[in-house]
Amino acid sequence: MGILRSMVLYAALAVGANTAVADTAELEALRTGLMKKLVFHSAPAPVSDKVFTDPEGGAHQLSDYRGKYILVNFWATWCAPCRKEMPSLNALQETLGGDTFEVLTIATGRNTLPGITKFFAKAEITELPVLLDPKQKLARDMGVLGLPISVIIDPDGREIARLRGDAEWDSNSALAIINALIKP
Secondary structure, eight states: OHHHHHHHHHHHHHHHHHHHHHHHHHHHHTOOGGGGGOEEEEEEEEOOOOOEEOTTOOEEOGGGGTTSEEEEEEEOTTOHHHHHHHHHHHHHHHHHOSSSEEEEEEEESSOOHHHHHHHHHHTTOOSSOOEEETTOHHHHHTTOOSSOEEEEEOTTSEEEEEEESOOOTTSHHHHHHHHHHHOO
16 A cells, blocks of 8 residues: 555656646746846745835735735845836736736835835836835845845745846736736
């Protein structure tokens, strides 16, 4: 009985692993332009549950968003590439944001609320939340060593991909990748 059980378990794992590889290969094939910097992990990784806040001081955690894919973008007002990509993140949220996907922009480090508000107004950022990680606790725990960093987290709350640097999140490539992830 033990050998049969082992064979069934091995077969199930092999089928599941092949499906995961096929899915990752499909997603990687969709990467063009700046989206080629998006690296899919061979295995999902746990994410930090350190607290970050909203402007009113409300506490949030990445686990609050379980059940949907989230793109977490760590950024700062003083970071030129961060500012450059913010309109495309706004467009991505406007296009695909909803019950199955959401873009979270988390200002990490020294960023003043008036500075963020002024930048959002000037750049016409209307669809993205203002979230703060002033002491960089979440960013450090997530291994953010430079800015911008974007992390894709699956509905089970695990990191599945990471992109270092800015990207065109409203490009056909980015839209195809996110649509492939959130398709039923």
